[in-house]
Each structure stands twice: as structure tokens, then as C-alpha cells.
Amino acid sequence: MDNTFQHINTSQLEALAGGDNAFIKEMAEIFLEQINEFVTNMSSYLKQKNWEKLAREAHTAKSSAMTFGMDDTGTLLKNIQLECEAGNLGDVPKMVADAIDQLQAAIPELKELL
Template sequence: MNEQFDYVDLSYLEEISGGDVSFKKELIGIFLTQIPEFVTNMHRFLTKNEIGDLAKEAHTAKSSVLIFMMEKTGKMLKQIQLLAEKNSTEQIPSLINEVETDLANASKELSGYLKKL
């Protein structure tokens, strides 16, 4: 199954799964479950000014998106993490919104792919 996607790249997933469909399904399922949690938590931590927790959440989310080769999203999450660590929050809301859009689009792509597995 060699599909082209706009937001995700499955080459790393293919590599680490060794073609094991159940493993791919499991990783995609975990990611799809985590996406709303990441976004909700980042918004909540920013609103409550829990900046340390925001930095940690961005770091965790970054690790997850990189499995699906979402380099642009990973860079934005790293930027959120670094800005939060510096307590420089001015740019963070727009970055979170961009990340949220990318994650929603990735979720649609991965959900569609999952149905075909």
C-alpha cells in the first residue's frame, strides 16, 4: 500500500513495523487517541499559565508526530517547548493553533489509511 499523504509520511512506520499490519494499526490507533489529548492539554496548560507542563506536553507530542515524519509539526512543537521553557508565551497560541490544524489533518489521513488496512 503505497499512498501519498499531505501531512504524514508512513516510511518510518513501515520501517519500524517490518510490515506487521497489527503493529501499524496499534501505533496509528495510539496516535489517533493521543492527538485530542495533546491539543486539549496544551490549550489548558496555556490558559492556566502552567507553562512548565505545556513545555513537557509539547515535547511528548513532538516525539509522537515524528513517528509519522511530520517534520513541520515537530518543529512547531519544539518551538512551543523552547518558548515555554523561556516563559516567552506571546507566539505560543498561534503555534498551538497551527499544530492543532496539522494534527487534525494528519488524523483524517491516518483514519482513512487505518480503514484500508
């Protein structure tokens, strides 16, 4: 597999897959669908100021992002979760916007895996 991606790193996934390219493709398909859900949900929870659901969504998105080696995005999502839970909401809108940008930037690379 080509590991020259800017946003995703498939080495962890490849280790999990043990050479099973169908598994990698399946995971990429799932993550592609999830990204759309994460973006939609995080945007609407932010608009609704539903910090509890936003924290939960960020937590779920973090796990998926980490699977694809998106460590910076994972850290950002973790911080969104923690800030929401702590009620430190000042930076959350900007953090959510950045997380959404990073997740969406991974879409073309995930499609390349397919």
C-alpha cells in the same frame, strides 16, 4: 501502503514495522487517541498559562508526530517547548493553534490507515 498523505508520512513507521501492518494500525490507533489528548491538554495549559506543563505536552506530542513523519509539526512542537521553557511566550498561542491544526489535519489520514 499508500504514501500519498499530505500530513503524515508512514515510511519511517513502515521501516520500524518491517511489513507488520497490524503494528502500523496499532500505532495509528494510539496516535489518534493521543492527538485528542494533546489537543485538549495543550489548549487547557495555554488557557491556564501553565507553561511548564505546556512545554512537557509539546515535547511528548513531538515524539509522536515525528514517528508519523510529521517533521514540520514536530519542529513546531519543539519550538513551543523551547519558547515556554525560555519564557518567550508572545508567539506561543499562535504556535499552539497551528500545532493543533496540523495534528487534527492528520486525523483523517490516520483513520485511513485503519
